[in-house]
Amino acid sequence: MNIPLQSPDNTNGPSMADYHHKNQCTWCDGCGDYGIWTAIQRALVALKLHPWQVFLCFDVGCHGNASDKLMGYRFHGLHGRVLPFAAGAKLANMDVPVIAFGGDGASFSEGVGHLVHAIRSNYPVTFILHNNENYGLTTGQASSLTWQGQPMNASPFGIPERTIASMDFIFSLQPTFVARAFSGNIKQLTEVFKAAIEHQKHGFAFVDVLQACPTYNHFATHEYLLEKCYDVTTEGHDVRDFGQARKIATDTTERIATGILYQNTNIPSFYERLEARKGITTTPVHEVAKRDVSEFMRELL
Amino acid sequence: MSRISIKAVGSSGQGINSIGEVIAMGLKRSGYSVFGYREYPSLIKGGHASFQIDVDSIPVRSPGTKTDILITLNHHGFEHNLYDLQKGGIIIHDVDYWEFSKEDQRFIEENDIKIAYIPLDEMLKKLKARPILANVLLTSFVWDMLNQDIELLKQLVREQYQHKGEEVVEKNLECVDAGCIYNDPKLGRVTVSLPKPDSRWKDQLLVTGSVAMGLGALHAGLRVYVGYPMTPSSPLLSYISSVQKEAGLVIKQAEDEITAVQMASGAFHMGTRAMTATSGGGYDLMTETMSMNGMIENPMVVVLAQRPGPATGNPTWTAQGDLLLAINSSHGEFPRLVISVSDPEDCFSLMPEAFNLAEEYQLPVIVLTDKHIAEALCTVPAFDQKKAQILRGKLITDPKALKNLKGSDRYDPSAKDGITPRWLPGYEAETFNAQADEHSADGSIDESAEAAKAQMEKRMRKMKGLKKHLPDPVLYGEKNPEILIVGWGSTKMTVLDVLERLGVEKFGPAFAPLGASVGKGLEVGYLHYTYLWPLKTELFERLAAKAKKVILVECNYQGQLGMLLKQQCGIDIVEKILKYDGRPFYFDELQNLILQNLQTSKPPNLQTAS
Numbered sequence: 062m063n064i065p066l067q068s069p070d071n072t073n074g075p076s077m078a079d080y081h082h083k084n085q086c087t088w089c090d091g092c093g094d095y096g097i098w099t100a101i102q103r104a105l106v107a108l109k110l111h112p113w114q115v116f117l118c119f120d121v122g123c124h125g126n127a128s129d130k131l132m133g134y135r136f137h138g139l140h141g142r143v144l145p146f147a148a149g150a151k152l153a154n155m156d157v158p159v160i161a162f163g164g165d166g167a168s169f170s171e172g173v174g175h176l177v178h179a180i181r182s183n184y185p186v187t188f189i190l191h192n193n194e195n196y197g198l199t200t201g202q203a204s205s206l207t208w209q210g211q212p213m214n215a216s217p218f219g220i221p222e223r224t225i226a227s228m229d230f231i232f233s234l235q236p237t238f239v240a241r242a243f244s245g246n247i248k249q250l251t252e253v254f255k256a257a258i259e260h261q262k263h264g265f266a267f268v269d270v271l272q273a274c275p276t277y278n279h280f281a282t283h284e285y286l287l288e289k290c291y292d293v294t295t296e297g298h299d300v301r302d303f304g305q306a307r308k309i310a311t312d313t314t315e316r317i318a319t320g321i322l323y324q325n326t327n328i329p330s331f332y333e334r335l336e337a338r339k340g341i342t343t344t345p346v347h348e349v350a351k352r353d354v355s356e357f358m359r360e361l362l
Numbered sequence: 363m364s365r366i367s368i369k370a371v372g373s374s375g376q377g378i379n380s381i382g383e384v385i386a387m388g389l390k391r392s393g394y395s396v397f398g399y400r401e402y403p404s405l406i407k408g409g410h411a412s413f414q415i416d417v418d419s420i421p422v423r424s425p426g427t428k429t430d431i432l433i434t435l436n437h438h439g440f441e442h443n444l445y446d447l448q449k450g451g452i453i454i455h456d457v458d459y460w461e462f463s464k465e466d467q468r469f470i471e472e473n474d475i476k477i478a479y480i481p482l483d484e485m486l487k488k489l490k491a492r493p494i495l496a497n498v499l500l501t502s503f504v505w506d507m508l509n510q511d512i513e514l515l516k517q518l519v520r521e522q523y524q525h526k527g528e529e530v531v532e533k534n535l536e537c538v539d540a541g542c543i544y545n546d547p548k549l550g551r552v553t554v555s556l557p558k559p560d561s562r563w564k565d566q567l568l569v570t571g572s573v574a575m576g577l578g579a580l581h582a583g584l585r586v587y588v589g590y591p592m593t594p595s596s597p598l599l600s601y602i603s604s605v606q607k608e609a610g611l612v613i614k615q616a617e618d619e620i621t622a623v624q625m626a627s628g629a630f631h632m633g634t635r636a637m638t639a640t641s642g643g644g645y646d647l648m649t650e651t652m653s654m655n656g657m658i659e660n661p662m663v664v665v666l667a668q669r670p671g672p673a674t675g676n677p678t679w680t681a682q683g684d685l686l687l688a689i690n691s692s693h694g695e696f697p698r699l700v701i702s703v704s705d706p707e708d709c710f711s712l713m714p715e716a717f718n719l720a721e722e723y724q725l726p727v728i729v730l731t732d733k734h735i736a737e738a739l740c741t742v743p744a745f746d747q748k749k750a751q752i753l754r755g756k757l758i759t760d761p762k763a764l765k766n767l768k769g770s771d772r773y774d775p776s777a778k779d780g781i782t783p784r785w786l787p788g789y790e791a792e793t794f795n796a797q798a799d800e801h802s803a804d805g806s807i808d809e810s811a812e813a814a815k816a817q818m819e820k821r822m823r824k825m826k827g828l829k830k831h832l833p834d835p836v837l838y839g840e841k842n843p844e845i846l847i848v849g850w851g852s853t854k855m856t857v858l859d860v861l862e863r864l865g866v867e868k869f870g871p872a873f874a875p876l877g878a879s880v881g882k883g884l885e886v887g888y889l890h891y892t893y894l895w896p897l898k899t900e901l902f903e904r905l906a907a908k909a910k911k912v913i914l915v916e917c918n919y920q921g922q923l924g925m926l927l928k929q930q931c932g933i934d935i936v937e938k939i940l941k942y943d944g945r946p947f948y949f950d951e952l953q954n955l956i957l958q959n960l961q962t963s964k965p966p967n968l969q970t971a972s
Contacts, residue, residue: 084806116632116787128795129806134787135795136631137805138624139654145621149628150787152612153586153636157788178617337606337613345585345612345634346786351714351752354577357605358744361567 093272141171372435393559502541656696843887
């Protein structure tokens, strides 16, 4: 993997320096966001994508504070709503890779409906879940992925609700790309992000990044994740095997499977399924022009 | 000979719309201005629904309360609509078991109501035709009653059914033949005279506001439409979807209204023209995103098709109750444009305006319509396709100009007019952050007092330029009216019908349209507001100061435009004609209300806040 830090000659493609933003990071010491923030820049550089060629969409939460800590066309919107905005953006310009970032609060509570329909629609978009299993930015309330029984801000006796089995839920929606990675393993994260961005030509890529929240998550800590995560590629996992993928994704009692868990490149993306767009080679962004509607008016005579 | 009205009533799903649409199109082609108006409950089958066609040789843009020909497909028409009939009116029915009450009989006799029975079942059996063809029999029967050319009707039937094959067309034509020669044995052949036709209507369009709005959006370069069904915005979704293949559109029926507005916003942000439409409840869900678009200065067009609220309200009826919602919706203060269509011509011509202004001022635009405009069929001239231009403001796509941009140009607070360059993901330039948090010039999060103040002022400055840019409200009728009527939205159609006909009765058609005066030498004008926020009040203030009387006409409880005018210029319109029962103003109803108002109340009726 060639990831230049500086490129003396821009014709050779982008370097890490091109993604450098003057703003400094503001996350807590030991936050998993550092690893994700680093790996996404590495993946974009490795894919030879310049900042002006990509659109990075951020939900609201600690991860959203990355939106002004790297270059690239960026959007930082509303809590829970990043997926529909990103999907609309992508459908308008299929030439631009669109990557959406969201936390577990935004994705499994406030905006869970969008996640369901994004997977079902198979939008050609990459989604990176910053999964720290709590609401960090609002000071440590439980999310629907927080373990039951954990005392949290606003639920000192633990949450009465059951924790959502997020991977079982994701697989129940017939996804076309599912990966899981750990924010401490930047090399693997980079590889997974690259594959997830490249999957946009087939459809929706879901990447669950397990990350530490040293301030508020005292159960799934960095050490815990470090110990439990293993790379499925080292065990010869076949990413085309839906049943096996679902099994290793959902069973986390002993070990946590990471890497690309499942990929299906035979299902057309939402855009490819649009009858009205078949045979059209331009994208909607390049089609804005005054249109003669005489043919439609004739039907009203 | 004045306007006449034909009304088909029955259960939803019985086919009254097909009767109404065929007669409306037929009469338009015969040289009449027609207005098709539907009332129906929120049900797929059953209930009591109506399709009314008002017909005239001068423009007709509103329904009346009275009807000349009532076609009833079941006995409910006798129960609900008998008293809608004009003196000398006709009921057409096939209900052989109905007995009128004594009171009804008295009404029928006193008003010389004719009752024509048509044995539909028996005729269908003889023709070996399916029950749905009863509609064709009825249409043809009425067509003959109106003394219209049967070949014209046959042509329409052919056009409507040719896609179903020759056999279906033939069976329909047999029914046309049978319907037009049938006469009630007791009544004999009954005819109703129409005004003298005028050939100018023949080449005009028969169109609903929804279709006109869809065409206007396509004309304006719409490429992406995201919707979620909600009456009365659904016909727009249906129409745009129906032409998606020909127009090569990206269409998405979203999982909810939040998704719809977010997707359309994302598409607009990338640089295409996108929109969504909904009604009040759905719009409530979209409001957070409107605020977001205000903050990131993203152009957006949202159609808000009004129906009566609060809550689910009256889903299939009309209202103008969401004006203040459109203007005040969403948290925080941000610039926005609120405009309202009033008829299909507006629906077409204001869509390019909405898209242009959204891009020129980089703000969300709310286009108000309502059920009445969305679903009523109007006769209008073919839409003018010369006028519209595509104006995209400070959108930069030229590679050289892009090279010179800095990320901090995007939200540069020093921009005099508040409008800064806008450029698009995927274009080679320095990048920026479309930041919904308060930000500095390049979209970096900035919570400083300086940035908060500078960016708020930058955004709100756009309203100043926009207000200057917008046209004044339009004055119809007299230039210096003694009676000034003020309104917005679909109310315009009824107001103009009333003014025109009052003029016609007094001074003859030469004074039409709308140059005529009403009543004892009083000159009447109608001031119509299309652009509602920012609100221009200079013309209103000037006219109100001179007028002997000002009357506000709106379809809502509070007189929301009146509230807004009072807030903006201190003038309180005391005389109000307001309606909030889910129905639009009917022609004769509004005429009576205006005349009553002129006769009973005395000027002065304006109060100026001190």
